[in-house]
Amino acid sequence: MFRLNLKIALRNLWKNKVYTAINIGGLAIALSAFILVAIYVRFETSFDHNVPNHENIYLLGRTLPDRKTNYTSLSLAQALKEAIPEIENVGRSKKTNFEFAFSTPDGRVYGKDVITIDYTLAKMFHIKPEGGLVKPEGEALNVYLPQEFITAMFPKKTPVFPAKVSIGPLEVKQYADVSGIVNHNVAHSNLVFDALLITADVGKNQEPTAYNYFTYIQVKPGTDMAQLQKKVAAVYKEELKKSAVTAVVNRGSVESKIANEVNLVTNTNKADQSGVFLDPLDNLHLRPIAGNNTNYKVVMALSALTVLVMVIACINFTNLTIAQTNKRAKEVGVKKVLGAYRLSLVFQFLIEILMQCLVALILAIILAEISLPLFNDAFSVSFSLWKDNYELVWQLPIVLLIITLISGIYPALILSGFRPVAVLKGNLQTSYKTLWLRNALLVTQFTVAIVFMAGLLIVSSQLKYMRTEDTGFKAGQVVYIKNIVMFGRPYFENLKARILEMPGVNSFTVASDIPDGSRPGRVDYAMEGKDLGMDIVHVDFDYFETLRLNLKDGRFFSKTYPADAENGIVLNEAAVAAYGVKNPVGKIIRGCDMDYRIVGVVKDAKMQGFETAVEPTVYAIKSDCANDKMKFMVNVDPDHMAGVLAALKSNWKDLNKMDGDDFRYEFMDELYGRLFKKQEQLQAVFYGAAILTIFIATLGLFAFSAFTITSRMKEISIRKVLGASDFNILSLLNSFFIRIVLIANLIGWPIAYIAAQRWLETFAYRIDLPILPFFIAGSISIILTLLTVSFQARNAVKTNPVDALKYE
Structure with missing residues (x-):
């Protein structure tokens, strides 16, 4: 009996090659994404798990x-x-x-x-x-x-x-x-x-x-x-x-x-x-109390999106299996007349579905291996599919069984539930009984796809804003030169004078911190009876000019005023706002056991990126409480960049005798751009998820519309005989699926809006939530539906009514 059921299963799968390929292909793509994300999530959630206790x-x-x-x-x-x-x-x-x-x-x-x-x-x-x-x-x-x-x-x-x-x-x-x-x-x-x-x-x-x-x-x-x-x-x-x-x-x-x-x-x-x-x-890695949880957000987004992709693939599988129930009805009826029990029929159909899922899993492993280099590059990791991932050996069979049950249990119950008398008389109403379920599943598929499309567009808009918005400083032509020694002012002044002689060098300075997202030291300062902890950046002359920060009030440090090097200090706007003072220039602020005179106020600069608000910050040339000034920055004319870097490299040992063994540098804009890495990974997640969900949903729509149109061929032929035009037929066939997609949009838009709003709230500086992405996602879903259904409907429109009605 098992051999007979196996032959019947194989023949049915081969007979319906298109539906089988769509089922297996959609599931394989979703499973490959699941495997890659499972490896990533396991890695991210197991930091230091090799440590006893x-x-x-x-x-x-x-x-x-x-x-x-x-x-x-x-x-x-x-x-x-x-x-x-x-x-x-x-x-x-x-x-x-x-x-x-x-x-x-x-x-x-x-x-x-x-x-x-x-x-x-x-x-x-x-x-x-x-x-x-x-x-x-x-x-x-x-x-x-x-x-x-x-x-x-x-x-x-x-x-x-x-x-x-x-x-x-x-x-x-x-x-x-x-x-x-x-x-x-x-x-x-x-x-x-x-x-x-x-x-x-x-x-x-x-x-x-x-x-x-x-x-x-x-x-x-x-x-x-x-x-x-x-x-x-x-x-x-x-x-x-x-x-x-x-x-x-x-x-x-x-x-x-x-x-x-x-x-x-x-x-x-x-x-x-x-x-x-x-x-x-x-x-500590994902959700540190004193730190940001960007890693956690990426992991959770990946996990949730992958689960949704798997849900869509299972929905697709279930929907197409239910859609083909009528083709198996007489087989079920005959088997029941011959004495087959319902339980044995359920088992038979589950075996058929298990076979498809097994093939999908094998293809998924192959796809995951092929896609792994791209995944590693996107997330800056170096995973191997099997190295250090031995759990997959027992986890994947469990996933296979779960997917088989989720995708197959309901179709198996539907197929095994046919009544032999009704089936053998040709009285089949199963399609109508399951119509509500198929429609609901199709709505769910497109709802998830619409959420992903809208999410992708919103994430991309925020990233574009972060790349183009004014950060308060200009890093485009600044080169950070790495240095590992501390030095006195006479030595630095000599080095600075020689570098400024090079054609194309606009300015040169040194500081304790650079705008790469790292937090500077923090010191308590008191002014007008108010004591506040503030970030302290230890700078030198030309610091503001090198990074081209914007002056709001007063002036920057200048050698024209010798006192600046002893007790001069510059505040940013956030510091002035925190103290709540007006006209701070010229006032005294105390910190690090000495009094400073405020010489200027600089506009806020997003040195730590867009996720955290600009901290109250003081800039001082002399501070015993700040980190040492060791980081060189040189502002170079873009047209002379190559020449200046070549000159610095060839003369560095002579220029910087204290630390001239190697000339090492990085471009400041590249350093700052790394702050967006995690958000770029999130964009990649949404991009991949949107492509996958759209592809799987379109596959499901393609097969489901083909089945629906085939089952309505006689109705279409009668309408043509009664004078319906090709446009009328196309409108009739598209209208049902357009309604499905419109319902999916009505459900998906609020979900996407709430999720996007909560994500944007994690940024101190963000875009206003736009409406356009929702309309774009809706338009794409409708256009894809029209193209998919119309492609299937063209054969029905061209069919001669005589061919469909000749047996009536």
């Missing part, structure tokens, strides 16, 4: 009156360890603010992300250098580099460790021993580094109240996190108050004591206004 590790952060930050003080870690028994381990890390150069006579590499961690944190994150993790003695530092760094510096053979390498510029002649190779997948971890320094105690002999450390805690399994949060908050407030008391005791002069007693009151107030939070390690 990763679910019990938390990053400590602070909630301040105006922001959230992951930076904590050095003293807090030890205080938590001593005060709270639920905390098993506490680890700390600290970033460097500049690149490290590691070199040998055979090669040179630059570590952009160099971090120092303590031995405890290395154990928490399961760091395993080749040769094993060794606890450093005393104040020693064990330096570990990744394999690619070692290969670049020692291209001939792997050295015997510890291996001596040069640190920093070659002229400095500073050396260090590399302890070994560390194999850590930074692409899949929240602990990101190019080079790793491990010490017994991070920050030993450093200022205990400095807020530039990351603190991780590992709690005991089963810990009540709500209670732990309260205990950590209590310890944090005590440490904050202690730091102010310590500062008062340590300062000797009367003036310093008075100033620090004021700080004591200020810090006590801050303790009441601020708090701490515990951010789970599992959340």
